[in-house]
Amino acid sequence: MDASGYDGASFIPEFYDHVVPYASRQDVAFYVEAACQSGRPVLELGCGTRRVLVPTARAGIEIVGLDASEGMLEACRRRLRAEPLDVQRRATVQRGDMRDFELGRAFRVVTIPFRPFQHLVTVPEQLACLSAVRRHLERDGRLVFDIFNPSIHRLAKPADGDETDEEPPFTLPDGRAVIRRHRFLERDLIKQVNTSELVYYVTHPDGRQERLVHRLQMRCIFRFEAEHLLARAGFTVEHVYADFSRAPYGSQYPGELIFVARLVAPVQEFGR
Numbered sequence: 001m002d003a004s005g006y007d008g009a010s011f012i013p014e015f016y017d018h019v020v021p022y023a024s025r026q027d028v029a030f031y032v033e034a035a036c037q038s039g040r041p042v043l044e045l046g047c048g049t050r051r052v053l054v055p056t057a058r059a060g061i062e063i064v065g066l067d068a069s070e071g072m073l074e075a076c077r078r079r080l081r082a083e084p085l086d087v088q089r090r091a092t093v094q095r096g097d098m099r100d101f102e103l104g105r106a107f108r109v110v111t112i113p114f115r116p117f118q119h120l121v122t123v124p125e126q127l128a129c130l131s132a133v134r135r136h137l138e139r140d141g142r143l144v145f146d147i148f149n150p151s152i153h154r155l156a157k158p159a160d161g162d163e164t165d166e167e168p169p170f171t172l173p174d175g176r177a178v179i180r181r182h183r184f185l186e187r188d189l190i191k192q193v194n195t196s197e198l199v200y201y202v203t204h205p206d207g208r209q210e211r212l213v214h215r216l217q218m219r220c221i222f223r224f225e226a227e228h229l230l231a232r233a234g235f236t237v238e239h240v241y242a243d244f245s246r247a248p249y250g251s252q253y254p255g256e257l258i259f260v261a262r263l264v265a266p267v268q269e270f271g272r
């Protein structure tokens with residue numbers, strides 16, 4: 001089952017790059033630096049439309065992007081075709097599920113930018129992903145990823161289905177004006193899974209109105225839970241940050257939950 005909803009709503013790849021909180025997210029330099037520090041090919045899981053992938057290739061690092069959504073990948077390929085040839089050569093993308101993939105090669109760094117890991121809503125799915133990551137990491141390789149830090153204050157509020165969090169509006173290249181709102185449909189406090197909708201109110205240049213919905217599920221993962229999960233999957237946590245300028249976890253609340261984890265128990269090594 002696809003908890004992320006990215007393949008169920010065909011308008012998302014077209015809108016994604018214009019959504020203001022995505023376009024202004026301050027994580028790109030952090031992931032590009034992680035790639036550059038390794039100096040070697042990087043694997044990005046859930047690469048989406050290219051937000052991190054293209055800047056990494058522009059910085060001179062070979063990167064392989066994997067994503068489950070053909071629509072997101074098609075948008076990514078279109079973006080790549082507009083890049084200079086050397087950048088295009090450094091970036092390849094392919095469709096795949098981060099819970100079960102086999103690329104036949106190992107990387108120095110695997111990244112999962114902007115929370116795709118939270119679309120894995122059960123522990124077996126999380127472990128399947130970490131196991132696939134482990135198969136694709138060199139000895140001492142790093143897994144770098146971020147999730148949101150679940151706010152206890154927010155969890156305490158009932159999911160009443162009200163639309164909240166109005167964001168800055170944006171305009172698509174063809175003149176459609178878009179306002180996006182968010183609403184929680186359900187907060188399963190036992191399974192730690194939020195079901196919510198991102199609702200796009202679109203006004204066409206001729207005045208026609210449209211309401212488009214992206215429904216998705218995300219698992220809340222707490223800091224120590226993630227650390228236990230990583231240890232169980234053969235990783236040791238090197239850093240936990242609260243933001244992308246590397247402020248330590250605990251310096252703000254809720255902040256982000258950003259992990260740099262090192263592989264300590266490779267299951268299988270590729271001959272490189």
Ligand SMILES: C[S@@+](CC[C@H](N)C(=O)[O-])C[C@H]1O[C@@H](n2cnc3c(N)ncnc32)[C@H](O)[C@@H]1O
Pocket residue numbers: 004006007045046047048049050051052066067068069072096097098099112113114115116119
């Ligand atoms: C919030 S977007 C992040 C995209 C990109 N990493 C970025 O930073 O902009 C989440 C992405 O994860 C992908 N995704 C969700 N579940 C996945 C899975 N099981 N395997 C691979 N990709 C997945 C979605 O298709 C979507 O492109």
